[in-house]
Amino acid sequence: MSQLKPIHVPVRLAGRSKRGLRTQFGALCYRVVEGKTEVLLITSRTRKRWIIPKGWPMDGRSGAQAAAREAWEEAGATGSALPRCLGVYSYAKVSGPRKGLPCLVAVFPLAVKKLHANYPERKQRKRKWFSLEKAAQKVAEPELRAILAAFTHEHLPAPHPAGDDGAGG
Secondary structure, X not given: OOOOOOOOOOHHHXXXXXXXXXXXXXXXXXXXXXXXXXXXXXXXXXXXXXXXXXXXXXXXXXXXXXXXXXHHHHXXXXXXXXXXXXXXXXXXXXXXXXXXXXXXXXXXXXXEEEEOOOOOOXXXXXXXXXXXXXXXXXXXXXXXXXXXXXXXXXHOOOOOOOOOOOOOO
């Protein structure tokens, strides 16, 4: 299996571009059980599709920290966020005030240490662990499927023991 190479996300992608493209940060929440990598997916609020936690940039937080905060709010997952972008994928928002808005999501790995029962969006979403192969089948975005299919935790730096979950919660 080939090694994952870090992808640099240019600063100009953060926020809004001239074409209306918006950047979000997503968390690929993972754990290793009996030598097998599992990925935590959540359902979207309105259409109940399987997705990864993701959200808008946050003042004072890096992309990895913002992704970790979304993992906490949307999935109740906390752990060690790694500042290595695994890749990017695009989608168009289909609901809410930003309907039809094109988005580019930079995906950061988060080694999950704990799943909390009480978290902000627990009543709005379901969450479930999947194998990498099953997760890739469940998500709709082809580029996210490719990120999941290529993911391997073995080539990531070891998470810091204390973790930098960026969740603040």
